[in-house]
Amino acid sequence: MPDIRAFFPFWDALSPEHREDLLRHCQPRRFEKGDVILPYKGQCLGLMLVQSGQFRAFILSDSGKEVTLYRLYDLDICLFSASCVMNNIQFDIQIEAEKDTRALLVPSSLYQRLIQQSIDMANYTNQLMASRFSDVMWILEQVLFKSMDCRLAQVLLEHAASQGSSDLVLTHEALARDLGSAREVVTRMLKYFREEELLELTRGRIRLLDEGRLQKIAAG
Amino acid sequence: MPDIRAFFPFWDALSPEHREDLLRHCQPRRFEKGDVILPYKGQCLGLMLVQSGQFRAFILSDSGKEVTLYRLYDLDICLFSASCVMNNIQFDIQIEAEKDTRALLVPSSLYQRLIQQSIDMANYTNQLMASRFSDVMWILEQVLFKSMDCRLAQVLLEHAASQGSSDLVLTHEALARDLGSAREVVTRMLKYFREEELLELTRGRIRLLDEGRLQKIAAG
Numbered sequence: 001m002p003d004i005r006a007f008f009p010f011w012d013a014l015s016p017e018h019r020e021d022l023l024r025h026c027q028p029r030r031f032e033k034g035d036v037i038l039p040y041k042g043q044c045l046g047l048m049l050v051q052s053g054q055f056r057a058f059i060l061s062d063s064g065k066e067v068t069l070y071r072l073y074d075l076d077i078c079l080f081s082a083s084c085v086m087n088n089i090q091f092d093i094q095i096e097a098e099k100d101t102r103a104l105l106v107p108s109s110l111y112q113r114l115i116q117q118s119i120d121m122a123n124y125t126n127q128l129m130a131s132r133f134s135d136v137m138w139i140l141e142q143v144l145f146k147s148m149d150c151r152l153a154q155v156l157l158e159h160a161a162s163q164g165s166s167d168l169v170l171t172h173e174a175l176a177r178d179l180g181s182a183r184e185v186v187t188r189m190l191k192y193f194r195e196e197e198l199l200e201l202t203r204g205r206i207r208l209l210d211e212g213r214l215q216k217i218a219a220g
Numbered sequence: 221m222p223d224i225r226a227f228f229p230f231w232d233a234l235s236p237e238h239r240e241d242l243l244r245h246c247q248p249r250r251f252e253k254g255d256v257i258l259p260y261k262g263q264c265l266g267l268m269l270v271q272s273g274q275f276r277a278f279i280l281s282d283s284g285k286e287v288t289l290y291r292l293y294d295l296d297i298c299l300f301s302a303s304c305v306m307n308n309i310q311f312d313i314q315i316e317a318e319k320d321t322r323a324l325l326v327p328s329s330l331y332q333r334l335i336q337q338s339i340d341m342a343n344y345t346n347q348l349m350a351s352r353f354s355d356v357m358w359i360l361e362q363v364l365f366k367s368m369d370c371r372l373a374q375v376l377l378e379h380a381a382s383q384g385s386s387d388l389v390l391t392h393e394a395l396a397r398d399l400g401s402a403r404e405v406v407t408r409m410l411k412y413f414r415e416e417e418l419l420e421l422t423r424g425r426i427r428l429l430d431e432g433r434l435q436k437i438a439a440g
Contacts, residue, residue, distance in 0.1 A: 059357075061365035088350035090404070091357035115343060122342035123335060129346065130308035133353045137279075137311035140360045145281035184310070 004104055007049045007077055010120040018118055027105040031097035037081055038095040044084035046108035050076045053101025057093050057132075067143075069093060070135035071195065078103075079128045085112045086125075138188060151179055152189050153218035156199070156208060166208040224324055227269045227297060230340040238338055247325040251317035257301055258315040264304035266328035270296045273321025277313050277352075287363075289313060290355035291415065298323075299348045305332045306345075358408060371399055372409050373438035376419070376428060386428040 004026050005011045011019065029048070031037065037048060037055060048055075055072040057080065072078055083089040085108050106114075114121040142149065155178045159168050172190065176183040190206070193199050198214055200207040208214060224246050225231045231239065249268070251257065257268060257275060268275075275292040277300065292298055303309040305328050326334075334341040362369065375398045379388050392410065396403040410426065413419050418434055420427040428434060 059361065059364070061361075067360075067364055086350055087347045088354060090351075090354035091361075093357075115346075116339065119336065119339045119342055122339055122346065126335075126342065126346050126349065127307045129349050129353065130306055131310075133349065133356070134308060134310035136353070136356060136360060137313075140287075140356060140363070141279060141281075141311075143360065143363055144279070144287055 001051050001102065002075060004049065004106075006075060007104075008121075008124065010124065013120050014118060018114060018121075021110055021114075022106065025107060025110050027107065029103045029105050031101045031103065033097055033100050035097045035101075036094070037078065037097060038083075038093065040081070044108045045081045045105060046085070046111050047106040048078035048081045049104040049106065050074055050078065051102045051104060053097060053103070054099040055095050055101065056098040057095045059091075059093055067139070069139055070132060071098065077128055079125070079132060082106075082108050082111050084108060085115070148179070148185065148189055149192075149217055150220045152186065152193070153214045155179060156206065157211065157214055157218055160208055160211065166211060168206045168208070169204060170206050171204055221271050221322065222295060224269065224326075226295060227324075228341075228344065230344065233340050234338060238334060238341075241330055241334075242326065245327060245330050247327065249323045249325050251321045251323065253317055253320050255317045255321075256314070257298065257317060258303075258313065260301070264328045265301045265325060266305070267326040267331050268298035268301045269324040269326065270294055270298065271322045271324060273317060273323070274319040275315050275321065276318040277315045279311075279313055287359070289359055290352060291318065297348055299345070299352060302326075302328050302331050304328060305335070306349075368399070368405065368409055369412075369437055370440045372406065372413070373434045375399060376426065377431065377434055377438055380428055380431065386431060388426045388428070389424060390426050391424055 004022055008014070008022075014022075026049070031053070037045070038057075050072050052074050055076075055078055057069045057072070058066045059069060060066055078095060080089070080093055081095065115125055116122075152175070155175060156168070159170055160166050163169070172183050172187045175190075176186045179186060190199070190201060194201055196213075198208070198210050198217075200209060224242055228234070228242075234242075246269070251273070257265070258277075270292050272294050275296075275298055277289045277292070278286045279289060280286055298315060300309070300313055301315065331341075335345055336342075372395070375395060376388070379390055380386050383389070392403050392407045395410075396406045399406060410419070410421060414421050416433075418428070418430050418437075420429060
């Protein structure tokens with residue numbers, strides 16, 4: 001189980017006092033699959049460091065429609081469980097444990113003090129927010145322009161047909177060329193497909209797991 | 221014309237050296253309506269402080285469809301013209317001058333040094349990013365669940381009909397109650413309507429400017 005040092009690449013640059021505060025005050029937490037992390041009983045929890053398991057962040061419409069924004073895995077940091085500490089966050093997201101999860105909680109009071117005293121912590125917070133911002137921009141682009149998932153599914157099925165196999169020897173670069181897109185975009189969509197258990201990714205290979213669902217996606 | 225001090229609420233807390241760097245190295249820039257601020261000729265500009273005028277941030281689909289993400293007005297700070305300085309920003313937005321605009325540029329090299337040396341600047345960057353993140357979340361919610369604009373337009377037209385006037389005596393709180401929504405959400409949508417020149421807002425009053433377009437929005 002990773003300890004708190006593993007979550008902060010700048011650990012050694014923190015002051016001895018801050019390191020001690022983190023070691024002393026971080027709290028081990030366990031969540032069962034389905035537990036709600038945000039909103040949490042009206043409390044402001046703080047930074048949640050995922051040691052093992054999985055969180056899912058989503059938004060909920062008035063009518064109860066859910067849209068997944070991103071997932072957090074081992075060694076990820078859940079920032080928005082500390083959103084009460086940050087100014088200018090004017091939206092509500094929900095976060096739940098999607099698997100049984102072990103985490104370390106940095107309480108909001110300590111976290112608030114750290115970002116006011118440690119420039120490394122302040123800038124790291126910035127990086128975390130930029131990552132989540134990027135996740136949400138990606139979702140927005142999918143929702144607005146949603147052709148990429150459809151086109152990628154089409155191209156994958158074409159390769160399966162031409163190779164006569166669902167175990168494709170195919171790089172992300174090659175797919176990006178097929179699609180006239182950037183490799184990063186293709187990699188991201190492939191990872192999304194993997195999370196949806198549509199395919200498996202190994203180096204230089206893509207194995208299709210559910211051609212039926214891919215065909216539905218390809219149909220738009 | 222506001223000078224650079226007006227943009228940083230923590231100006232007095234900056235070190236004398238940092239204040240002098242900002243005063244000496246910020247560059248006045250003028251943009252004409254339609255000028256592109258991002259991407260800017262392959263260069264990494266830096267923080268752009270809007271003294272007067274208007275910027276519009278948007279994303280562009282492969283097929284050229286534009287979606288406005290937010291607008292920046294006098295005394296706003298354009299963060300993403302400095303996105304090259306920030307880690308983990310994995311998306312491309314475009315920014316253009318929507319009116320003739322005067323701005324101050326804090327060059328990226330100076331800005332980068334400031335966020336590494338000034339905890340106030342690092343945390344302020346965080347606040348700016350959280351504001352833009354909130355803007356984008358709002359757009360995402362509109363796109364996903366887009367009932368609020370429709371419902372608000374309906375309620376405004378109902379009030380106009382019942383008051384026999386397009387000059388409505390109506391508070392945001394009252395509208396929020398009509399809609400079973402939060403006042404902040406209603407205020408935000410009203411401001412969006414104002415930007416679209418559908419209505420004017422004054423204290424306790426809302427004047428409808430274009431009932432024809434509101435009717436189209438109300439129709440969904």
